[in-house]
Amino acid sequence: MMKKIQKRQCLWIGIAVVLTMSFFSILATVTLTKVWGKYEEIVFDERTKIDIQTAHEYKVLRELNHKFANEDSACSVSLLRKMRDAEFHLNILRDLGFVKDNLLYCSTRLGILQAPIEREAFTINNPNSDIYFSPGTIVANIDVEVKKMAVQIGNFQAFLSLPENLYIEFGWLTHATVLFVNDSYELLHGSAEVIPRPIAEIGESASWLDGGEYVSQYCSDDQVCTIVEIKIAEYFHHFPEILIALISTLIILSILVVFAVIVFHNKYSMLSGQLRRGINSRRIICHYQPLYNLRTKTYDSVEVLCRWTNEDGELVRPDIFIGQVEKNEQTSELTETVFRKAVHELKSAGLFGKIRFAINFFPSDISNGTAKRLIEDLLPEQHASLVIVELTEQELGHINSVVEAILMIRQEDSSVAIDDFGTGYSNFQHLEKLSVDALKIDRSFIFGIDKNALRSKLVGSIIDIAKTLNLKVIAEGVEHDAQLQCLLALGIHYSQGFLHAKPMPVGELKHFLGQHRTRPD
Ligand SMILES: Nc1nc2c(ncn2[C@@H]2O[C@@H]3COP(=O)(O)O[C@H]4[C@@H](O)[C@H](n5cnc6c(=O)[nH]c(N)nc65)O[C@@H]4COP(=O)(O)O[C@H]3[C@H]2O)c(=O)[nH]1
Numbered sequence: 001m002m003k004k005i006q007k008r009q010c011l012w013i014g015i016a017v018v019l020t021m022s023f024f025s026i027l028a029t030v031t032l033t034k035v036w037g038k039y040e041e042i043v044f045d046e047r048t049k050i051d052i053q054t055a056h057e058y059k060v061l062r063e064l065n066h067k068f069a070n071e072d073s074a075c076s077v078s079l080l081r082k083m084r085d086a087e088f089h090l091n092i093l094r095d096l097g098f099v100k101d102n103l104l105y106c107s108t109r110l111g112i113l114q115a116p117i118e119r120e121a122f123t124i125n126n127p128n129s130d131i132y133f134s135p136g137t138i139v140a141n142i143d144v145e146v147k148k149m150a151v152q153i154g155n156f157q158a159f160l161s162l163p164e165n166l167y168i169e170f171g172w173l174t175h176a177t178v179l180f181v182n183d184s185y186e187l188l189h190g191s192a193e194v195i196p197r198p199i200a201e202i203g204e205s206a207s208w209l210d211g212g213e214y215v216s217q218y219c220s221d222d223q224v225c226t227i228v229e230i231k232i233a234e235y236f237h238h239f240p241e242i243l244i245a246l247i248s249t250l251i252i253l254s255i256l257v258v259f260a261v262i263v264f265h266n267k268y269s270m271l272s273g274q275l276r277r278g279i280n281s282r283r284i285i286c287h288y289q290p291l292y293n294l295r296t297k298t299y300d301s302v303e304v305l306c307r308w309t310n311e312d313g314e315l316v317r318p319d320i321f322i323g324q325v326e327k328n329e330q331t332s333e334l335t336e337t338v339f340r341k342a343v344h345e346l347k348s349a350g351l352f353g354k355i356r357f358a359i360n361f362f363p364s365d366i367s368n369g370t371a372k373r374l375i376e377d378l379l380p381e382q383h384a385s386l387v388i389v390e391l392t393e394q395e396l397g398h399i400n401s402v403v404e405a406i407l408m409i410r411q412e413d414s415s416v417a418i419d420d421f422g423t424g425y426s427n428f429q430h431l432e433k434l435s436v437d438a439l440k441i442d443r444s445f446i447f448g449i450d451k452n453a454l455r456s457k458l459v460g461s462i463i464d465i466a467k468t469l470n471l472k473v474i475a476e477g478v479e480h481d482a483q484l485q486c487l488l489a490l491g492i493h494y495s496q497g498f499l500h501a502k503p504m505p506v507g508e509l510k511h512f513l514g515q516h517r518t519r520p521d
Pocket residue numbers: 289304305306307317318319322335338360361362390392419420443476477478479496497498499503
């Protein structure tokens with residue numbers, strides 16, 4: 001037994017831990033992605049600024065082309081002056097050069113060359129514009145070889161001089177802007193470590209977690225993309241306090257969830273244990289809710305509703321413990337206790353024989369003969385008609401097994417009512433076969449009946465079926481006069497609900513019935 005409990009508790013704790021971990025990882029991922037998203041935004045903003053700036057500077061190159069379209073191959077002094085003037089206003093493009101047939105004739109830094117320098121063709125072209133990028137990026141500048149991206153528009157070219165620290169630079173964040181050409185890409189600026197994904201694969205913008213890295217790629221047009229990579233381990237290395245906060249939250253959350261699961265589990269296992277020890281006339285309390293007969297304008301019957309007092313002295317409603325009673329297989333025990341107590345209380349209050357009372361039975365009570373036995377044991381023959389056996393519609397699944405039992409109960413002279421009618425699957429044939437006396441329409445149909453034409457139609461058709469089968473109809477959960485008026489117009493027999501009275505102990509019932517008519521004059 002002990003082993004079984006331990007095993008079960010371990011299972012619950014395991015479930016709790018898995019739940020916490022999953023919940024926490026979702027929460028942490030969402031939160032951190034939002035935080036990283038902020039850095040990503042800063043980089044993308046910078047990138048946009050550069051885009052605007054370069055677009056403006058490309059215009060200068062275009063204007064030079066326009067003005068010096070017919071310049072002969074040798075670079076003139078006036079052209080060089082114009083190029084130097086233009087460069088003065090440029091920030092990102094540097095060292096303007098004049099090129100023809102892949103030969104550099106002059107540049108703002110080198111001046112007019114004695115012999116033109118050969119330049120590799122700039123073949124990477126952005127199809128949306130007239131800009132060409134240098135493929136090799138190694139270019140001779142005076143007598144040094146510089147590795148830089150260069151652009152060419154017409155006869156003019158310039159180096160892209162993007163400050164290395166243009167973007168925020170942290171050890172844990174790297175970024176790059178690349179130009180996609182067919183299946184490969186060229187780094188425009190940023191870190192060569194960054195590996196972009198083909199646009200076709202990820203769309204124009206996307207963020208993803210990639211083996212310990214948070215990566216975000218944004219493409220401003222169909223070829224130029226900026227990629228931001230955050231190395232998660234490095235990030236936590238820089239911000240250990242965030243890691244500590246996350247781990248502490250995870251630990252606290254796990255403790256709370258494990259605690260809650262244990263409390264919940266114990267409560268239910270306690271409920272089960274307490275019910276096993278505590279279904280007796282001391283712990284079971286009967287409350288009585290009067291039913292109003294609309295034909296005779298009398299309160300001629302009541303429904304017995306049980307409550308249970310747990311070991312802490314708290315009154316527990318049936319919805320909470322009935323399921324556990326079924327699991328504990330204590331249904332007959334409960335029905336018998338309620339039935340005995342109700343008969344005893346009604347007798348003591350002097351109400352026995354004056355009103356009929358409805359008792360809720362379990363289907364097993366009907367099929368195993370408990371209902372019939374209790375009626376015979378507790379009610380003298382002439383009083384069997386006082387009891388109304390209530391059976392929930394949803395529990396009438398195995399109809400054949402209950403048909404016979406219901407017939408036997410009716411032979412005792414007791415009535416049978418189908419409770420919560422409308423929530424199950426009974427059809428006309430079922431009802432005909434069951435041969436019951438009354439239908440109790442579930443309160444979900446009565447709620448808002450005065451305002452909802454469809455509900456009123458549904459209740460109307462239930463009443464029509466009941467009339468055809470000669471059954472009484474009881475409306476449950478009647479709370480307002482408007483509902484009652486509507487039900488009256490539809491031809492209902494009984495009304496039960498807070499409008500008339502709430503379920504009450506027998507003492508209050510006696511007082512209530514003393515103030516209302518229980519028999520027609
Ligand atoms: N909102 C609202 N509610 C109203 C109104 N009028 C009555 N009620 C509530 O509706 C329930 C009616 O009982 P039920 O459908 O047989 O539904 C019962 C019945 O199925 C079951 N039950 C109660 N006592 C026993 C019992 O002794 N044996 C068995 N087997 N089941 C029982 O527990 C269910 C719940 O019982 P309760 O909590 O006492 O809840 C009762 C009652 O308090 C109203 O105007 N508005």
